[in-house]
Amino acid sequence: MTRTNKVLVIGATGHVGGQVVSQLAAGGTAVRALARKPEAAAFPAGVEVAPGDLTAPETLIPALDGVDAVYLTWPMLSADKAIQVVEVIAAHARRLVLLSSGAVRDDLEEQSNPIGKAHAAVEKPIRESGLEWTFLRPYGFATNTLEWAPQIRAGNVVRGAYGAASMTLLHEADIAAVAVRALTTDAHIGARYELTGPAPLSRIEQVAAIGAALGRPLVWEELTREQARQQMDWLPAEFADFVLDGLAAMVDTPGQPTSTVQEVTGSPARGYAQWAADHAADFA
Numbered sequence: 233m234t235r236t237n238k239v240l241v242i243g244a245t246g247h248v249g250g251q252v253v254s255q256l257a258a259g260g261t262a263v264r265a266l267a268r269k270p271e272a273a274a275f276p277a278g279v280e281v282a283p284g285d286l287t288a289p290e291t292l293i294p295a296l297d298g299v300d301a302v303y304l305t306w307p308m309l310s311a312d313k314a315i316q317v318v319e320v321i322a323a324h325a326r327r328l329v330l331l332s333s334g335a336v337r338d339d340l341e342e343q344s345n346p347i348g349k350a351h352a353a354v355e356k357p358i359r360e361s362g363l364e365w366t367f368l369r370p371y372g373f374a375t376n377t378l379e380w381a382p383q384i385r386a387g388n389v390v391r392g393a394y395g396a397a398s399m400t401l402l403h404e405a406d407i408a409a410v411a412v413r414a415l416t417t418d419a420h421i422g423a424r425y426e427l428t429g430p431a432p433l434s435r436i437e438q439v440a441a442i443g444a445a446l447g448r449p450l451v452w453e454e455l456t457r458e459q460a461r462q463q464m465d466w467l468p469a470e471f472a473d474f475v476l477d478g479l480a481a482m483v484d485t486p487g488q489p490t491s492t493v494q495e496v497t498g499s500p501a502r503g504y505a506q507w508a509a510d511h512a513a514d515f516a
Contacts, residue, residue, distance in 0.1 A: 243305025251408030296324035311353035334371035366414035393460035394479035398486035400428035432486035
C-alpha cells in the first residue's frame with residue numbers, strides 16, 4: 233500500500249471538506265487546509281492552513297508543496313478554471329479525490345442536465361491528467377435542508393413544493409468518510425462512487441425529523457411550483473428548473489439507496505434523523 237504523507241483539502245471550510253479535514257486529522261494523517269482567508273478559518277489543532285483561491289490557480293502552488301493527495305470540492309457552477317487547476321495539482325500531487333455529483337451520467341456523451349454538465353466538465357480533465365483519481369457522486373446532501381432554517385427559527389411552518397418527494401439524503405460525515413478512504417488507501421483508484429443515505433424520506437418526513445430533533449412539532453405547507461421557483465432566485469433559472477423537475481420526479485419515483493458507504497467504510501450510512509440531531513443547533 234502506498235503511504236499518503238500529506239493531504240491538501242480544497243473546500244476545507246465547507247460542510248463536506250470540513251469533515252474531511254477533521255476525519256483525516258483524527259486518523260493521524262497530516263492535513264493542510266486551503267482557505268481564501270486563512271485568518272478567518274478554524275480547524276482542529278495540528279492542521280496547517282494555507283492561502284489559495286481556485287479562481288487563481290497559480291495560488292495553489294505553495295499549498296501543494298509536499299502534498300501527496302488532494303481532496304477537491306469545486307464550488308463554482310462554471311468549470312472555466314478546471315483545466316488549469318487540475319494541471320497545477322497534477323504537477324505536484326499523485327492523487328485527487330473529487331466531490332462530483334450523482335447527476336453525471338457515464339452513458340451520455342453530452343450530459344442532459346446542467347448540474348451533470350457542470351460536474352462532468354470538471355471530471356474530464358482529471359480523467360485525462362494522469363492522476364490517481366476517485367469521483368464521489370452523491371445524490372442528495374442533507375445539508376441542503378439547512379435552507380429551511382430561517383423559516384424554522386421564525387415559526388413552526390416550513391413552506392415548499394413537492395413535499396411528497398422522497399430522497400436518500402446523505403450526512404456529510406459519510407461522504408467525508410468515503411473520501412478519506414480514497415485519499416489514504418489504494419483500493420479506490422478509478423472508482424466513481426454513487427453515494428446515498430440509507431433510505432428515502434419525503435420532504436414532509438424530513439421536516440418532521442427536524443421537529444423531533446428540536447422537540448417541537450413542525451408543519452409542512454405546500455407551495456405551487458411557481459411559488460417555489462420564485463424563492464430560488466439565488467440559482468440560475470435552468471438550475472432551479474432542474475431541481476424542481478427532480479423533486480417532481482421523486483414524488484412518484486423515490487430515490488433509491490446504494491450500499492456504497494457501507495461497502496467502502498464498513499459502517500452503514502447515517503440516517504436523516506441522525507443528521508437532524510447533529511444539526512439541531514443550526515435550526516434553533
